[in-house]
Amino acid sequence: MEMFQLRRAEDVAQAVGAAAYAEDRQGAPVRFLAGGTTLIDLMKLDVERPAMVIDIGRLPLDRIEPTPEHGVRIGAMVRNSDLAHDPLIRERYPVLSQALLSGASAQLRNMATTGGNLLQRTRCVYFRDVAMPCNKREPGSGCPAIGGYNRNLAVLGTSESCIASNPSDMNVALMALGATIEIQGPEGARTVGIDDFFVLPDDTPQRETVLEAGELITHVTLPPLPAGTRSHYLKLRDRASYEFALASAAVVVTLANGGITAARFAMGGIGTRPWRLPATEVLLAGGAPSAAVFDAAARELLREARPQSQNAFKIELARRCLVHALDTVTTAD
Structure with missing residues (x-):
């Protein structure tokens, strides 16, 4: 250091x-x-x-509050454990609680914060080893993961510069819920929808979000969910404890009269950012839940996946993960 x-x-x-x-x-x-x-x-x-x-440990940003619109506003300094066990979150947004409790260990959840989790960095072994080149650390130095050890890395949103996967569970749930990020910076305050918060690597893998120099995340706001909404988080990993996702799915589905009126879902472990493709959600809305419909949506979401030498298995794993998560949330009592 x-x-x-x-x-x-x-x-x-x-x-x-x-x-x-x-x-x-x-x-x-x-x-x-x-x-x-x-x-x-x-x-x-x-x-x-x-x-x-x-x-920033003393900043007064550690509250979870309902909004006038019946959503929830979460301070950036709220600890992951407090957020996961908060009654309001467990009741209205169980997918977020499930995602948080599936990540890290209890000790880490007691320390990790909402704002920090949004900025969690990849676990790519080349990024974390300064003896190796890495375009994230030093642009232009190369990406040895391409053709090297890449079993745990991304198959979606990759580029010739970087194939590192986003490691967060919380961010996948926030993507499915349509969260809004509140930011304070030298030029004032601004809000960014989570769909626009993360940046694909392209030719600038060193930049992972839209945050500018000196900007600070202050809050995350969750929108109200309509009556009949159910949610679920499913995480597939090599072991049951303290492990990052090979594939995960956060699904938020609204049901009425036996049909799906709205759906929003995101996947983790497979993308360079929490992965959502709105066009696939349209395939579910307006119809009855079925394995065939779920499979069609999953295949469309994964259609442009580009596997590397060791992670092609993630495509089929992710398909099954999403289908199972959608089946679980639509058949739950």
Whole structure:
């Protein structure tokens, strides 16, 4: 770990102002420290080398509140364990609770935060090993995962520059729920729908989200769900505990009179970002639940998958994962 300057922010304006000053005036790379479950690990590995770390652990962003529209607003500093066990989340958005409880360990969930989880970085072994080239760390250095060890990496949204998969469970559920991200930065506040928050690698794999320098996530808002909505999270992995998804599915389906009136779903473990394809959801709306319809939607979502030398099995695994999740949520009592 390299030397760095540590500052502690007492409010959002102070955190954003300190980051903007360090980056704009001093040219110093800055990182915000919340739970530290990812950042500290990467700093120890020399993957992250910020000149300044701003501790935001005291910011008053740790509340879960209902919105006037009957949705929920979640502070960026809410711990994963608190969010997963919150009665409002368990009642209205069980898919989010299930996703959070399927990730990491209880100890890590007690530390990890909502904002930090949104920015969770890939577990690609080449990204985490500074002895190897990696376009995410050093653009233009190459991607040895292509043709190398890639069993756990992405088959959707990849490019010639990067095939790293997004590791988060929470982000898959938020994608299926249509969350909105609230951001505060040097230029003021803005909101971004989660569909537009993550960036595909293309030729700039070092950039993973739309966040600009000095911007800080402050809240995540979940929209209200109509009556008759059910949700479910299914995660397939090599072992049952403390393991990242090979394929996962978050499904949110609204049922009425035996038919599907609306559906929204996303998948994890298979994409460079939480993967959603709205065109596939249209195949479900307006019809009765059936294995054939679910299979058609899954095959369409995976139609443009580009497997690597070791992860072609993910395509069939993901198909079965999504079909099973949709069957589970539409047949549940």
